[in-house]
Amino acid sequence: MALTKDKKQEIIGEIAELLSGSKLTVVAKYEGTGVKAMQQLRRDARQNGTKVKVVKNRLVKQALQGTNDLKDVDTAALEGMLLYAFNSEDEVAPAQSLQAFAKKNPTLEFVGAITAEGQFMEAADVKALANLPSKDQLRAQLVGTIGAPLSGFANVLAGNVRGVLNVLNSRAEAL
DSSP states (O other): OOOOHHHHHHHHHHHHHHHHHOSEEEEEEOTTOOHHHHHHHHHHHHTTTOEEEEOOHHHHHHHHHTSGGGTTOOOTTOOSSEEEEEESSOSSHHHHHHHHHHHHOTTOEEEEEEETTSOEEEHHHHHHHHTSOOHHHHHHHHHHHHHHHHHHHHHHHHHHHHHHHHHHHHHHHHO
């Protein structure tokens, strides 16, 4: 069924809002992916704040033209059956969601990504980005790195007390 002009304008407005609010919009080919698999992708992506949409490329190009920051994005790669993954909170999350899905469903293939600054990233760059740790993992590593010297210092201080206790224990056992 053909979309009415009003419906198209509504979709263009929604996509323009998603594009301008997204820190990274990942573009991927999904040809050959089943409906149930796509529904699963949407559910899995929603868990980390990523919104996955299948939209006509022509409407996405119009939405890009209507967004001030993204007017100069190279849209030459936006051809074929594509899906778009948006995330306004995390730069890496959309790429990681699609990468995790692509491991189980090889029909999904990265095309590229549109950054918040209006740059188009190549597929290889998006794959490299998808392999980075998430923000929570990076925060945990940072806390561990900051805490390591403190725990090491506490172990050194406890070592002297442990040594004295070992001497006293062996002395008590000898008597």
